[in-house]
Amino acid sequence: MEPLKKNNAPLGWMGIHRGHQARPVEWLAEKLIFLVSLSAIAMVLLIFLFVAREALPVFFGETNTALVQQIIPTAELDKHSDAEIQRYLELTPEQFKNMDKETLKTLMDVKIEALNDVPENFRNDPDAHVNTTDWKYLLKAHQWNGYDQPEYIWQPVGQIKKFNIIPLFVGTLKVTLIGLGFAVPLAVGAAIYVSQLARPRIRETVKPMIEMLSGIPSVVVGVFALIVMASVLQKIFGYQTRLNAFVAGIALGFAVIPVIFSIAEDALTSVPRAYTQAALALGASRWQTSWQIVLPAALPGVFAAAVLGFGRAIGETMIVLMVCSASVMSWNVFDSARSITTTIAAEMAEAVNGGPHYRILFMLGALLFAATFVSNMIGDFVIHRFKNKLEGKR
């Protein structure tokens, strides 16, 4: 046999010291991929920072919506601290810094004019004297002037703006939970059928068809729900309000089914065939094998599918916006509901940039972001617990 040709002969054993120079292209590719993944994280952070920054004044109680306020005469500009003036004029610190005295004085004149413009009948209304963006009014029921009892009200337009966010959270939860309650059993059932029980030919037709559902734009699902489903469901259940959280939830379910289905199906299919064979060899029927062996073994994946479905459902805007959007405070599924995303989508364009309504909408966005984040964290934790338990680690 001929002796092997030595590579890098002039370098000799020094060749082993070349480090990453030996494969520069691979090294470069690796670093590039690393940068790309970093940029994904950076994007998420940036979006969150942007949302949070716009919402900060609400968190710190710096917004004020009281119609009737103590007027600061323009001449007294110097008697008050910068912070007070900035808050009085509803400016951001940055805007405030860039203004000279003259601009501030003009703004103060405008403010006084606006405050004097408040219609006479509001002067005696106690609601006109309070800052409705205070946490007390955002979270707790309040007996507004003219109401018989304390109520949760989201009514961001009008003279006295009511920003209670509880109806929106209730609406979101109501619609999302109905959607998941409808979608999870159906999607997981279909996944079990397709991955375990169906014959190959059936599997090859059913699977792409369910996955094609995810290609339907949610506007189309919304139209279908609005025109067809709402009437059909009303005929079946016979409730009063035709467009309600129930219809929205079911329509949402249709949008979420493909997400849950395809992940759950993957999880079920990746359960080792050895488990199935062992169960069948013990004399289990196909159904028993799927239900008692394969499903428990795939539970982390199926749970992950449900968590992802939750994320998709809570973030879905269009369907809920089209089907129902009255911000009613009610846990009754046959009442209307307004979800957080719907609120943001419908109202952001009309909210005054930098105004209290605008800030509150951003705060809703930040809270939604946090809620999704927390739910994903919990989901991840549970999935790991499941996995470790299955794999015998504790």
Add this chain to the structure above:
Amino acid sequence: MAELFMPKLNVPEGKNSEHTALIEFADLSLYYGASKALKNISLTLGEKVVTAFIGPSGCGKSTLLRCLNRMNDLIDNVRIEGACKIGGHDIYAKDVDVIELRKRVGMVFQKSNPFPKSIYENVAYGLRLHGVKNKSELDGIVEKSLRSSALWEEVKDRLHTSALGLSGGQQQRLCIARAIAIKPEIILMDEPASALDPIATARIEDLILDLKKEFTIVIVTHNMQQAARISDQTAFFYIGELVEFGATSKIFTNPSQKRTEDYVSGRFG
């Protein structure tokens, strides 16, 4: 089956007739699509005997083994001709309940495949499937099965931890315990020790010798020494054909076919 127990541990050469015939392949052929994987196999195996199927890879020995509990049904395009009888009943007859058959014909696979459940649940699963609900009865059978598979002492303090935490050899013995818990009459073993180290293999082999007092065992193995050590009868297969079948001592010392001699002496395969 215990009442049929015969206190005979080793079958002397050529005296298989002392055992009642239990399994009978009559002119059995099996096709995967168009290709014929088993060619006209005729073979009779006795009760409470360890039979080894040997032969080079792809010779059809595992396929033949899987005919006995109809695991081949799971593969598409499999067609069978001829008959496969257990206790005189054709197990491929139309009215056969595969579940009942598999309850009586247990199987241990090449790669240990305990369920991702606790050790206890692994053994109890088959019992629950077949309607045992009483807790103390379950406990009793689980313990007995684990003792029979020589695993009890090692796991008795952690019965309720996951079976996937066991070592490979322990997992395989757990699979054997799981198979014997439902008291099958026949146990099929498809290269049960091929993924194990020599010590774990020796324990499995001891176990098989022990189990044959109660069960009829058919084992597929690639390991010639293993076949020689544990089996009473050996069948040698080559490309879907049964070349030679007889008492193990005869196959390994004085085979009548040239091909058998070449294979067992390591000249090919």
